[in-house]
Amino acid sequence: MLTDLLGPHAGFIVASYAITIAVVAGLIAWVVVDHGAQKRRLADLEARGVRRRSAARPVDRESAA
Amino acid sequence: MAISITALANPTRFLGLVDKAVPWLAGLTALTLLGGLALMVQSPPDYQQGETVRIMYIHVPAAWLSMFTYALMTASALGTLVWRHPLADVSAKAAAPIGAAFTFLALVTGSLWGKPMWGTWWVWDARLTSVLVLFIMYLGLIALWRTIEDPTRAARPAAVLILVGSVNLPIIKFSVDWWNTLHQPASVFRMDGPTIDGSMLTPLLVMAIGFTLMMVTLHLLAMRNEVLRRRVRALGLITAGGAR
Numbered sequence: 001m002l003t004d005l006l007g008p009h010a011g012f013i014v015a016s017y018a019i020t021i022a023v024v025a026g027l028i029a030w031v032v033v034d035h036g037a038q039k040r041r042l043a044d045l046e047a048r049g050v051r052r053r054s055a056a057r058p059v060d061r062e063s064a065a
Numbered sequence: 066m067a068i069s070i071t072a073l074a075n076p077t078r079f080l081g082l083v084d085k086a087v088p089w090l091a092g093l094t095a096l097t098l099l100g101g102l103a104l105m106v107q108s109p110p111d112y113q114q115g116e117t118v119r120i121m122y123i124h125v126p127a128a129w130l131s132m133f134t135y136a137l138m139t140a141s142a143l144g145t146l147v148w149r150h151p152l153a154d155v156s157a158k159a160a161a162p163i164g165a166a167f168t169f170l171a172l173v174t175g176s177l178w179g180k181p182m183w184g185t186w187w188v189w190d191a192r193l194t195s196v197l198v199l200f201i202m203y204l205g206l207i208a209l210w211r212t213i214e215d216p217t218r219a220a221r222p223a224a225v226l227i228l229v230g231s232v233n234l235p236i237i238k239f240s241v242d243w244w245n246t247l248h249q250p251a252s253v254f255r256m257d258g259p260t261i262d263g264s265m266l267t268p269l270l271v272m273a274i275g276f277t278l279m280m281v282t283l284h285l286l287a288m289r290n291e292v293l294r295r296r297v298r299a300l301g302l303i304t305a306g307g308a309r
Contacts, residue, residue, distance in 0.1 A: 008115075012177045013120055016173075020123045030162070034290045045300040052299065
């Protein structure tokens with residue numbers, strides 16, 4: 001049936017699109033999962049009171065006032 | 066332009082820009098790719114290749130992006146070495162896995178196109194071999210960044226290696242003109258204009274724009290992740306220093 005639609009080399013065409021979809025899905029999953037992991041690590045460190053100097057500055061000013 | 070580049074040197078400002086731009090870019094990418102696929106479905110089969118020509122609509126954009134991404138990394142390497150832009154190394158490092166993925170797609174879809182059309186999965190001709198070298202360059206750079214833990218120490222050797230590898234870009238582009246290859250010569254970007262019929266050229270260009278938008282979106286997201294990873298590392302070092 002697929003060969004009726006896409007000719008005798010339907011398998012090659014379908015495989016090309018399937019691999020492309022899989023690789024693009026993998027790239028999207030990589031950026032999404034990595035973002036979640038970095039945000040969690042950052043939140044964990046900040047919850048333990050570790051702050052970047054630039055992020056800590058406004059707090060310091062408030063406490064000084 | 067100089068002001069905007071200077072403004073982007075601030076990673077926090079850059080992250081804010083990414084958060085604003087990505088939803089629009091992702092939407093535009095999806096719309097362009099859907100439009101390209103719709104045009105591809107309506108495009109006619111090739112008079113020689115038949116329906117197999119449909120592999121072209123993903124193979125060619127993937128191949129273009131394999132080179133475009135490396136060109137972007139070359140510009141980023143110059144940014145690291147010449148201007149020492151804080152985000153240049155972040156840009157190069159974030160682009161490498163994306164470039165490797167598109168190069169892998171170009172090689173695999175090319176192979177899947179070559180088998181029914183040329184009768185072979187692979188030949189060691191100049192175009193295929195130089196693209197394989199590009200793929201190995203991407204993997205080598207990813208390995209380099211993973212080997213040197215401190216990103217500031219990895220930045221310069223990676224930038225030098227990227228610049229050395231950029232010699233391969235004109236070799237890939239002109240390999241089909243300089244040597245006798247099984248791969249066909251350029252049929253879109255030619256001095257005398259494209260040799261592809263408009264009914265196939267339009268969906269090909271729309272797919273290429275869609276792939277490029279997708280690459281830009283993924284690159285911005287990967288850069289955001291890399292900025293966050295470096296913040297996590299910096300905070301981890303503060304914690305380690307405090308524990309001593």
